[in-house]
Amino acid sequence: MTTQTENNNWKISWQLLSLILAVSFGGIGFLATTVLLRLPSNPSCNSISLLFSSATNRIYCAQLSAEKNDVDSLLKAISLLEELSPNHPLRNEINRHIKEWSNEILVLAEKELNQGKLEEAIAIARKIPSTVENFSIVQETITQWREIWDKAEAIQEEVESELKNSQWNKAFLVAVKLLNIENDYWQTTKYQETVKTINLAREESKQLDGAYVTLRSGDLDSLLKTIEIASTIPPSSYSYNEASKLIEEAENKITDIVVGFVDNKNWNGLGDLASRIPDQSKLKNQARDWTIIASAGRNANLGTVSGMELAVAEAEQIPSDSKLYSKARELSQGWIAQKEDLVHLANARDLARSGTIGDLNAAIAKAELVTNDNPLYREARQEIRQWKRDIQIQEDKPILAKAQELALGNNVQSWQNAINQASQIQSDRALYSEASDSIREWRRNIERVEDQPILDQAISLGNGNNYQQAINVASRIGRGRALYTESQNQIRRWRREINAEEDLQRAYQNAQNNDPQSLSTAISIARRIPSTTTIENQSRQAINRWSEQLLITARRVASDYSLTSIEQAIKIAEMIPSGTPAYNQAREEIRRWNNDLNPSLNYEVRSTNYE
Template sequence: MRFECARIAASKQTAKDLLEAIALVDGLPSDHPMRPEANRLIELWSQEVLKLAEELFHKGKLDEAIAAARKIPAKATAHKLIEERVKRWQTIWSKAEGIYRKAEAALRKRDWKLAFQMAVQLLELDNKYWQTTKYDQLNTLINISREDGNKLYEAERLAEWGGLTNLLKAIKLADEIRPQSYVYQLAQQAIQKFGRKMMDFAQVALDRRNLSEALDIVSQIPKKAKLEEEVRDFTVLANAQSRVWQDTVVGLEAAISQAQRLRPGRPLYTKAQQLIARWQAEIEGVAQLERARSLAQGGTVGDLLAAISAASLVSSTNPRWNEAQSEMQKWQTEAETIEDRPILDIADQYASRGDMNALQAAIAQASQVSTGRSLYPEAQGKINQWTRQIQQIQDQPYLDQARAYAAAGNLQAAINVAERIRPGRALYNEAQADVSSWSRQIRTEVARVQAQAAQAQAQQNLQNARQAASSGQPNGLANAIQIASQVSTSGAVQTEIDAAINEWSWQLLSIAKDQAGLNPAGAIAIAQKIPSRAAAHAEAQSQIQIWKQSMKQ
């Protein structure tokens, strides 16, 4: 009965049932007739348990595999293999978990290449569970994370471009990343970062004193950014700051009262305390500025100076010090304008007459506006204008006289007179333009006269050359060529000279050829008189070589 129950349990082929079967037969006494059969079955079933434990290991059930293997009886041969087998399983498992962790770390860093390399290493392990199930699982995670990583990259790119619209698009894109993705936490951090950038935009709008725009921006920050409390605090402080813009003590006190609503522990509590401290310091400065502005409303020089004196009481450590300095500068400018405008008005009246004495009187009057006064630049501009008018009155006669000389054809005299107008004078550039024009005319005329002289000399040379060539003798022809070559000119005369030189050169070559039969040396001497510029020169050189050869024979 014991053996039958054991065989039934063993037939189920599970580690649990096989171990129950082993326990049933192992209970027989050592002297029992069936003990040898029991030992044989224990050995057989122990091998099967170890085999099933290996299968459990390959199915990913490491703990079950180890537990099953370690229940094999010590008397079984398979028991000797247990610890070695368990050690191998644990080593493979530990290596697999290490590879998987590295892959997960790579995914969190968005290093898809490294994550895939780690996944490939799972295929090299001697475990079907890690080669298949965990490999497929990791590959799925890599693909999901890569898709989500690309979304996060795109969201970050949009955020970098800046602008409220891009930030909202970036938040929406990052929010699409799935919780099971390894970049999910990065996406959540990015959403909060983008939300804070929106708060920065809102602060910029608030700094421009645009309350409605600032509140509109923070109202668009989605809940996913997890900044609801910061947005509430920002709204409180923004409304408080808008009261400060009234530039009154009442406005500052109202702002302080609103900011005090933020209690310790609120996200912007520290900022609220800083603003409260600033506004409390500003109250004194604002009160002094209110009094100064009230004094300035009178508009007289005395009122403005009194306002300046009142505003000067604002301490340099007060947040309103720069504002006080700006107001003081404005009132100082107004006071100086009131004092100096009559001076310039009188100067304008003098200058309106337009004569030299009136202009000089205007300059003297405007010069009373001293350096550093608000109307000083305007006064200097008028002085420069009137100075130029005086210079024009003084120098126009020179320019008129110079132009009269030029019209009469006396260009050098015109230049001499025009150059009396010195650099820096009002008419200097105009005078120099005329001087340049007249100088060009003089150069053109000189060149024309020189060209005519050259033409005349060339004609004379040609006439002398023809007279020399009229003898028809070699020396006369050579002399004619030399005379004609002495003057270089252009146009029709040069063409005529070139034609004459060619004609005389051909005559020389003809004479040389006639003498060559009787006197080769004389022929060579004649041919050598032909210049290189002549058309006959090439043939003459060829003949000279022939004649020299004949003389050697």
């Protein structure tokens, strides 16, 4: 019993001892941890003190530095803890602080990034020591920033490209992509700047709308207005290239107008154009040359030797580097030639003034000295043609006068002699047309005298109703002769008479059958006979007579009072044409017979009339 009690006491003592030891060691560990982690109440964080300070003091000083939350302070905090041994018992806690402060540095760097300062942000991030546990994240972040920036700058370059090409809508569509960039700077500040730039470029472009309208007009005033409007766009504008193109196109069109003025020798127009070129235009230097050429052209147009000499002198003022140099040389050579030919042409005109054949031939010889490559050549040829015409008139006028004198005999022989005389004037002579007209008149006089008896004979036969004989006689007058048209008119009239007689005979033949269908056919044939023929009255009488026969036949058929008979009578009566005496009677009979066929309808009609 005593032994058992001792054993129990021993067990209790051992359990109590274990509990006391556990509490003691736990308390010591807790106290040690508390001491290590508890920051000193008044530590020293100067550089000298830190050389000999404990880890807890360094952590405390690092936290104090990190609380300033600027890059240098955070880096200093990291540096303080980085000096501790990698195997330090508090390494996990140290690494946690370093990682936290590294992330805070990245946050500060990203603030710079969101203000558009890529390089500053990268510089801050790179200050984080490469020994920190999360340094790979730092590198990845920098790479990500560069990718964001490259993507945003590519969008910006694309916007710039569209703006330079004046594609405002496309530029805006591209700019919208900036909203997808994961960066506040590009999504807000840069996007707003870009949209503002696009809108400004668009507004400046709208200023050019009026320039486009005037450019399309194409006249000089409109082209000068185009240059004036487009010149207001400054070189810094995205519309500057567009404005420059408009100015260039307008200036090219003005140059084309100048070429037209020079080619057409419109010197007044050229001079006016040159005086209106704006001082700032690239065409101003060329305009000076245009003024010189215009003045030279006006002097040349005076048509005098002195005028040509002055024109040549002015043309030689055009410098060799001018676009008009070749044209000026060409004009100058032409004016020199014109000056020489002016003398020839003036001498020729002096000779031609007397009007004699000898002087006219001499004038022609002088004018032929003007060469065909000279601007005066056409004028010289016109003078030569006129002088040759004057010579021909003087030579041929006696011949025509003699012919006209011969024709005064007013007989076939006189006219024939006149024709023979006038035929001496050839087709290339000045009086040929007048001679030909006279010859035609005399020839028609002869033809009338020759053909009038033939036509008279034919008319006489036609008046005797011998139409075919009349046609045969009149047909002897050939085509192209004076009385041909008149004879053909008579022949057509006689043929109508023949056709009318044939139609009337055919109508009579049909009517002989004396049945309704034959009578109707006869009437149709007779109605085709023209009212201008001599048998028109005879055909009308026959139509009236046959219409009366149809009415009699219809009444006879209807007298049977059968349904079929009445219907047949109506059909016969309907064959009677309007305009005949029997027509109105036939219509009245048709109404009466229809009433007989429809008595109920007749009753209703009568009742209605009675009411």
